[in-house]
Amino acid sequence: MRESIKQKPDRLAAAGAAEWPGALRVLIVDDEAPARARLRDLLGDIAASRPTRIVGMAANGMEALRLLEAEPADVVLADIRMPVMDGVELARHLGRLASPPAVVFVTAYDQYAVQAFELAAVDYLLKPVRAERLAAALARAEARRPVADDAALVGLAPAERQHFSVGERGRILLLPVGEVLYLRAELKYVTARTAEREYVLDESLVQLEEEFPRRFLRLHRNCLVARDAVHGAERAGEPDGGDAHWAVLIRGVPERLPVSRRQWPVVRQMLGL
Template sequence: MKVMIVDDELPARERLSSLLESMDDCQVVATASNGIQAVRLAQEQEPDIVLMDIRMPGMDGLEAARHIADMATPPAVIFVTAYEEHAFEAFETHAVGYLLKPVRRERLQEALDQARRPNRAQIGHLRNPATGGKKQARGHICARVRGNLELIPLECVHYFQADQKYVTVRHDGGEVLIEESLKALEEEFADGFLRIHRNALVARDRFGAMEKNAQGGFEVVLKHTAERLEVSRRHVAQVRRFLKSL
């Protein structure tokens, strides 16, 4: 089995590597110190199993696992945590597996054996992990570009615009398409984005002004780019209130 280790602490990565080296059927193909590295290396190395720390700076293990689950053939993820109550709250029902630090060889072997054949419920859990309440908002948007996953930091996103079954994500580096509903994005990112139309959400920090167009309707002018997006009649008052609050 090809295994990838993800932990922000070097001693933890070294301990897991040492334990895996003592097992005949395991090969460590990559190590990562944060979630962003984990997503990129998972695509490059295509591991069978990922041993993933939960609490890491930047992108934590929960979000990284959600992005990794979008791979064509996602690896099984075993979460590694020092917080037993957190593991039970998040993964008790559909966990691929979890280990408590410090990791013991016997428990690691058991978890690896259980993770060899993750069932549909387990994979589904990675796509929509139960976090005991409202799902924590992601820090990145994940898009499939030419067969690879591309991570876009949320602070770089200008707006989301729906077009039939796809949503265009306009960001600092261009634009990509994702297969997510605008409603779900609005619920997840309500603190950072505002709906201006049934087909558009705009990042709150990208609003420049709202102006009338030649047809008598309203448009939002985005900061820095001067790009314009239509505001529907039902959302004009809400956008006006927001702009006045700035």
């Protein structure tokens, strides 16, 4: 089932922030309550020099997206490793908002990973977080540092993302990747087909193939299919061979997806034919 971030969330208490004019609106996202509390307290400690208002606290990326639908934020302080939706996937969804907040990762990664975050043009805080380092990160966010590049975030992801972002009627719909049967390139967009309907993704088919090599298989230059959605193949076209080709059968939908001659050996091997 798709998750819409228009849903009404159970709001977590936001406390310890000064209601000063010009204060940055901050959302704290960490699956550990003590870590959330520490960031909240540190924001209180630096309020005189760097005023903020905490708009909410969330235990994972999914909760964060729901909270942001209720109240926007200027800055999201996000842990990396979290259940349900991690910080990197959260950042990728935030980047597709009309007015995305600045994302500051909070991480226990070592120095090599820190260099990777710098290359991705997103700020980071190493745990345990120091007050002066937090103040510096907020200063960068207030200067509207550029949003992290989506391709760079792919390289930082601890695991494959679990959802695609779908823009519909001014909102973001979260489409579970596991429900997508195939992806088809059409002009500037990619159509994602589920058993129920089609969704339009503002993503590149080449990028999706590189990101999900174990989940999706290329059928031809404009189509990727979910490997576990294929349940057979049949010969299609004219029997004299003029337009004859192979097509795969997809569970749950009536479409037959054509396979290019170049890709047919790969598909045939997957099917064990």
